[in-house]
Amino acid sequence: MVKQVPDTATERKLSSDDNTLDRAASDGVINELDEYAIEEALLLKEKHGGEVTILTMGPDQATDSIRKALSMGADKAVHLVDDALHGSDALQTAYALSKALGTLEYDLVVLGSESTDARTGIVGAALAEYLGLPQLTLAGKVEVDGRAIKIQRATDYGYDVVEAQLPAVVSVVEKINEPRYPSFKLIMQAKKKPVAKLSAADAGIDTALVGLANAATETVDFAPAPPRAAGTVIKDEGDGGVKAADFLAEKKFV
Template structure:
């Protein structure tokens, strides 16, 4: 069974993130890492592979040179090989362009099951798995907290606020898993050393037969029109309790429309 996990290299959420001059995310000014939500996807793919008689896990990302760090993290967790799509023309690509590139790369790699995280920790749109499934022309089973593969089908449980659903689809298929699907494993020292020897295949747009006009800022369906820096924090309001503290606090919260 061929399992492909789509992962993303994202800016560290603890860093000072901001936009560049062209109103795209400035990825040079902050450290990046494998999206935490994609670690759950890698973990579930590895568990499915462990339960199968013959399975191979490939991690796939679209991004700049530094995105290889995300692939190395996934490889050190136990994935077998990696594919990196890198091209200068991809700068500014939105979810529509990214889904196109991923679909072409997945087809090029070969797959029976594609596993994604529930969303990326930078864009947090959460729609890529569904769009990817549409481009591939296969079923989607998304937002799973449990997932398993057997007898040519993928099955899983989707938990909602009021109920849980049991879902299934025939392979090939695309699934996404939530952060409730199980804690992602930590790479061992042996895994980290082994990752250095694992294959990372590099592809560009010409390898995938994609025109530059279909991606990047020019091909984006969405874009940021305007952005302003977050205003600096100001001194808070101090309420001195001289018998009227609770009333003053309630009035302040009401004025700020918190209550």
């Protein structure tokens, strides 16, 4: 599963019209954590067989990210695109994706643990809830044996082992693998791989449950980040440590 997000190397903006993401203000790229999900799906395919289908919900320009995902080695893609989905929050997104998945055959849904734009980190768990499937989140390692799946979930103290039966939903962290670079051959092949488009009606999505007007959360207001102020220089005259500590205490960092 892939989300197109603004390039983190560029300035990201919200639209003054409806306080949603201004997608025209920056280039769209694959969400970085989703690249690890694609790679993990490809590794599982290479080991166990099957095929990898990319599922994306987003506007027309998300096609660029779909082609990038296909050029990594995925077999085909499904693009859920409909103006009625504009402004959907994380829970609505999970609902819409669950309905789109209902049109497909799958054993395992793999996605990144969060997106670099909204950073809610809840779509994977919410998606599993809508689908009524086991959720295995924050996976740093994934193992499949027949219909059994086991992950190592990253924790502050190491990892937990979580097991379930397929089908299931897995979200992965960035330490799980190293995403591959598309070869020229795969880039050319990606241009011919099938990309099916789904509307809300095609997926059986109730449009009264999605979109900005029906969202459970909203952005009430926003303002551009203030320009960076000049830094504070502390000259060490034998008391540099004390001055630094006082500065940090003043800023309530310590």
